[in-house]
Amino acid sequence: MRPYFKIIVALVGVFTAVEADLFAQEPPHDFQRHSNIYISFGAGSSMLNQFPSDIYFAGSTNLQLGAMYESAFHKRFSLIAGVEFEQVSYNFDGDIDFTSGSTLNIVRAGSDKKYTRIRQRNVAIPLQGRFYFSSNNTADTKNMFVQSGIRLVQTLDFINSDSFGTTYYYRSNGEENQISLDDFANQTVIQAELMIGFKGQFFKNFDILNASTLGFMYQFTPLLKDGSTEIYPIHFTWRFLF
Numbered sequence: 001m002r003p004y005f006k007i008i009v010a011l012v013g014v015f016t017a018v019e020a021d022l023f024a025q026e027p028p029h030d031f032q033r034h035s036n037i038y039i040s041f042g043a044g045s046s047m048l049n050q051f052p053s054d055i056y057f058a059g060s061t062n063l064q065l066g067a068m069y070e071s072a073f074h075k076r077f078s079l080i081a082g083v084e085f086e087q088v089s090y091n092f093d094g095d096i097d098f099t100s101g102s103t104l105n106i107v108r109a110g111s112d113k114k115y116t117r118i119r120q121r122n123v124a125i126p127l128q129g130r131f132y133f134s135s136n137n138t139a140d141t142k143n144m145f146v147q148s149g150i151r152l153v154q155t156l157d158f159i160n161s162d163s164f165g166t167t168y169y170y171r172s173n174g175e176e177n178q179i180s181l182d183d184f185a186n187q188t189v190i191q192a193e194l195m196i197g198f199k200g201q202f203f204k205n206f207d208i209l210n211a212s213t214l215g216f217m218y219q220f221t222p223l224l225k226d227g228s229t230e231i232y233p234i235h236f237t238w239r240f241l242f
Contacts, residue, residue, distance in 0.1 A: 103227035
């Protein structure tokens, strides 16, 4: 946790310094600072970079639900922070080979196992900056933006390892089975996120929608711990802010 904490502290310091500098340069009559809280819902597709080429990867899904806080400190820049609960499912035709007490490999599944997948349930804290293409005077101003930053992600295995955290599912002899992979997965990771979005009067026919974004997330830390099959999640997500 310590390296991640240092990164977050450094980013907060950078954002704070940029905020102070930009706001000091902005004439007070030209822009007024404002902030808003939004409900966020997202869905998309995920993949695993460096996944074994001899194993069929059937695609995957990701879902997010949370709240976002936007602090507009400059007519072109905002700071975004929030919390999201998410579920990610990786579907593939593979089995789990436990090579030791702390590592595992993903191998081809035998004929006795069907519908194999790994599912994670997480809580994520994004800390990001948003750049607007035109002046962002109010929350309803019609605008386009680019948003980027990090997400600190923690699996929910501490709640109930049978239903949350990282779990391998499969069907054998007509029965559903599951194995907890919490001891083999990296439970706290950092992701980088980049997205482009629209906000304001673009959605005048759907008044409760404030913004929509399309982007991707890349995870710097492998899904599984050192010594296991080395795979890196990549997520493509379409989000809606209300």
